[in-house]
Amino acid sequence: MAEYEFLTYREAAERLGITLASARRLATRNKGWPRQTGNDGLTRIGIPAERLKAARHDDGTPGAGNDGAADDGKGETLSAMREHIATLRDALTRAEARADKAQEEATRAQIEAAELRGRMARPWWRRW
Numbered sequence: 001m002a003e004y005e006f007l008t009y010r011e012a013a014e015r016l017g018i019t020l021a022s023a024r025r026l027a028t029r030n031k032g033w034p035r036q037t038g039n040d041g042l043t044r045i046g047i048p049a050e051r052l053k054a055a056r057h058d059d060g061t062p063g064a065g066n067d068g069a070a071d072d073g074k075g076e077t078l079s080a081m082r083e084h085i086a087t088l089r090d091a092l093t094r095a096e097a098r099a100d101k102a103q104e105e106a107t108r109a110q111i112e113a114a115e116l117r118g119r120m121a122r123p124w125w126r127r128w
Helices: 009-016 020-029 049-054 075-120
Strands: 004-008 035-037 043-048
Touching (some): 004 009, 004 049, 043 049
C-alpha cells in the first residue's frame, strides 16, 4: 500500500512547485488520492510519497514543478503549439500592417471627398 502525506492544497502546491489551481486539478485528476477534512475545515489531500520525492531536486529544494504534463508524453504537443503560436504572431503582424495601410488609404479618401464636396458647394459658374 502506498504511503501518503496529507497536505492542504496550498501546501501541496508549494511542495510540488505548481500553482494552487494546478494542485486542485491534479488532486481531482488523480481520483485514487484520499481526502480528509481537518478540524480547521481545510481539505487535505493524500499525495503519494513518491510523487513528493520526485518533485524535489537532489539538494532538497522544490522542483520546477510540472503538473504531470511532461510525463503524459505531451512535450511534442507543447512544442507544436509553440510553433503554431509563432506562426500566428507573424500572421497578426502582417494583418496589422495591412490594417494600418488600409486606414491610411481611408483617411486619404476622406480628405479627397471633403475637397470634392467643397468644390461642389460653389455655384456652377464659379466652378469653371
